[in-house]
Amino acid sequence: MEGSGFGGLFGDPDEIQRRLGEFAEQMQGAQRLAWADNAIKLAVDLTVAAMNRINIQGTVEQQAEQLRSTMAVVFPEAVTLVREAREGLA
Numbered sequence: 196m197e198g199s200g201f202g203g204l205f206g207d208p209d210e211i212q213r214r215l216g217e218f219a220e221q222m223q224g225a226q227r228l229a230w231a232d233n234a235i236k237l238a239v240d241l242t243v244a245a246m247n248r249i250n251i252q253g254t255v256e257q258q259a260e261q262l263r264s265t266m267a268v269v270f271p272e273a274v275t276l277v278r279e280a281r282e283g284l285a
Contacts, residue, residue, distance in 0.1 A: 227283050230280065230283055231280035231281065231283050232280075234277065234279060234280035235276070235277055238274075238276040238277050238280075239273070241269065241276075242266075242269050242270070242273050245265055245268075246262070246265060246266075246269075
């Protein structure tokens with residue numbers, strides 16, 4: 196009992212510290228995963244919102260060009276968000 200806080204009520208202090216450390220690591224992992232999920236969802240939502248805002252008109256070729264032009268602006272930003280999310284998981 197000597198050296199153990201609270202008269203040994205909570206067990207070995209080293210074991211408690213180890214378990215608390217493991218718990219903290221698990222929580223950090225869950226936070227990283229949640230952040231990555233949110234970043235990926237944001238990338239998808241931004242892309243969908245941008246595509247929904249354009250007013251495509253003209254021939255099929257003109258419409259396709261308008262969609263490609265929008266994606267040329269939006270896609271690199273979405274890719275950056277997803278890449279950063281993946282790096283956060285590593």
